Amino acid sequence: MTTTTLGTTTGTVLEASGVTMRFGGLTAVRDVSLTVGSGEIVGLIGPNGAGKTTFFNCLTGLYVPTEGAVSYKGTRLSRKPHLVTQAGIARTFQNIRLFANMTVLENVLVGRHTRTKEGLWSALLRGPGFKKAETTSEERAMELLEFTGLAHKRDHLARNLPYGEQRKLEIARALASEPGLLLLDEPTAGMNPQETRATQDLVFAIRDRGTAVLVIEHDMRFIFNLCDRVAVLVQGQKLVEGTPDIVQADERVIAAYLGTPVENGNGNGNGDSTAETAEEASKTNTAETAEAADEETGDTP
Ligand SMILES: Nc1ncnc2c1ncn2[C@@H]1O[C@H](COP(=O)(O)OP(=O)(O)O)[C@@H](O)[C@H]1O
Numbered sequence: 001m002t003t004t005t006l007g008t009t010t011g012t013v014l015e016a017s018g019v020t021m022r023f024g025g026l027t028a029v030r031d032v033s034l035t036v037g038s039g040e041i042v043g044l045i046g047p048n049g050a051g052k053t054t055f056f057n058c059l060t061g062l063y064v065p066t067e068g069a070v071s072y073k074g075t076r077l078s079r080k081p082h083l084v085t086q087a088g089i090a091r092t093f094q095n096i097r098l099f100a101n102m103t104v105l106e107n108v109l110v111g112r113h114t115r116t117k118e119g120l121w122s123a124l125l126r127g128p129g130f131k132k133a134e135t136t137s138e139e140r141a142m143e144l145l146e147f148t149g150l151a152h153k154r155d156h157l158a159r160n161l162p163y164g165e166q167r168k169l170e171i172a173r174a175l176a177s178e179p180g181l182l183l184l185d186e187p188t189a190g191m192n193p194q195e196t197r198a199t200q201d202l203v204f205a206i207r208d209r210g211t212a213v214l215v216i217e218h219d220m221r222f223i224f225n226l227c228d229r230v231a232v233l234v235q236g237q238k239l240v241e242g243t244p245d246i247v248q249a250d251e252r253v254i255a256a257y258l259g260t261p262v263e264n265g266n267g268n269g270n271g272d273s274t275a276e277t278a279e280e281a282s283k284t285n286t287a288e289t290a291e292a293a294d295e296e297t298g299d300t301p
């Protein structure tokens with residue numbers, strides 16, 4: 001393990017050990033350990049309610065885990081979200097959180113505030129020290145908009161972007177904090193197949209720029225194409241972890257997905273193979289999540 005902040009050396013980027021999160025009588029995450037190495041893309045899958053988002057919240061300081069420890073590049077993380085971002089972990093949310101009435105460019109500039117001396121308020125109020133930093137910041141922000149394919153939308157209000165582009169903008173904003181690790185919570189929820197494929201390429205490109213990625217997603221094809229390693233959470237516990245081949249072939253994983261009640265199911269019980277049925281279940285989950293996220297689109301943090 002290394003404690004360098006350059007993010008170019010090999011080593012462990014994230015180390016979560018024995019993370020447990022209880023809400024009253026409910027244990028949402030139970031004794032989960034997970035590492036992400038530099039240059040890695042790691043997937044986190046599991047049925048709805050398995051504790052995936054809660055685990056992310058424990059990594060980013062949004063929740064203080066009941067038990068366990070989280071380290072980033074060998075240093076124990078603070079429990080304050082802005083200090084976690086400062087340390088080098090950025091995230092996107094399952095339910096998109098953009099500043100709906102700010103432009104695309106402004107949203108990315110806000111994401112940069114942990115990396116500028118001037119800070120958030122100076123950036124928003126355009127204080128005296130801000131002008132100097134502004135040009136650099138804007139250049140960096142525009143570079144990220146180019147990278148995510150949103151440069152032509154720089155002056156559009158975030159709330160007017162189509163859904164898929166809002167998800168991309170969230171990624172651009174997260175990247176603006178120059179993270180060594182990016183956490184993506186259902187980045188393709190609500191996307192069509194082309195957008196999903198573009199997101200896959202984007203995640204590869206992010207990794208190639210030197211940012212490790214931990215991604216939650218219901219879309220199995222997306223996860224298994226993308227990830228070097230996949231961990232499966234079921235009822236708060238890590239059931240299986242391994243390469244996509246190993247996880248895909250694991251009977252317990254298939255069983256865990258088939259065991260999930262599929263709400264609004266339209267009776268597809270026509271003797272499908274288990275793999276197809278599991279995929280149907282995951283599609284249904286994705287659609288539900290997309291609906292839920294749609295309702296929240298436009299919320300400000
Ligand atoms: N703030 C909270 N208070 C109480 N229970 C919560 C809270 N957040 C999540 N939970 C519960 O924890 C469990 C895991 O939820 P979540 O992490 O959102 O699952 P996933 O992201 O895998 O679908 C669920 O039973 C959920 O209701």
Ligand SMILES: [Mg+2]
Pocket residue numbers: 052053054094
């Ligand atoms: Mg979730």
